[in-house]
Amino acid sequence: MTTSPPQYQTVQPEAVTNWYKAGRTDQFPVGAGATIKYGDRQIAVFYFPRQDKWYACQNLCPHKLENVLGRGLIGEQEGIPKVACPLHKKTFSLTTGENLNGDCPPVAVYPVDVKDGYVYVGFAD
Numbered sequence: 378m379t380t381s382p383p384q385y386q387t388v389q390p391e392a393v394t395n396w397y398k399a400g401r402t403d404q405f406p407v408g409a410g411a412t413i414k415y416g417d418r419q420i421a422v423f424y425f426p427r428q429d430k431w432y433a434c435q436n437l438c439p440h441k442l443e444n445v446l447g448r449g450l451i452g453e454q455e456g457i458p459k460v461a462c463p464l465h466k467k468t469f470s471l472t473t474g475e476n477l478n479g480d481c482p483p484v485a486v487y488p489v490d491v492k493d494g495y496v497y498v499g500f501a502d
């Protein structure tokens with residue numbers, strides 16, 4: 378398990394300088410993830426229909442540095458939205474990025490905004 382490359386840094390909502398238009402809401406799967414590209418970064422975007430909430434994190438799983446989190450299963454653990462990596466089931470909070478079932482380094486998480494039918498992911502660069 379490895380720390381993620383430096384381009385993956387959590388962005389707090391108040392730090393956003395660029396709301397990147399990721400696509401129309403109907404281009405994203407319901408209750409699952411999709412992957413977008415932002416420069417050299419792959420970002421996984423998730424829609425939780427029951428809560429009508431969107432989340433984004435790096436697609437890169439810090440366990441083996443595989444770009445797979447967008448294909449992970451999503452769910453909740455004690456009210457915390459999470460994604461489970463499809464490879465070895467490491468689970469990450471989609472609000473803080475922390476690994477909820479082990480000692481993996483955290484993933485970077487990004488704010489998501491939905492406006493006029495489009496999904497925007499917040500970056501600080």
Ligand code: FES
Nearest residue numbers: 438440462465467
């Ligand atoms: S690559 Fe092993 S849990 Fe993600």
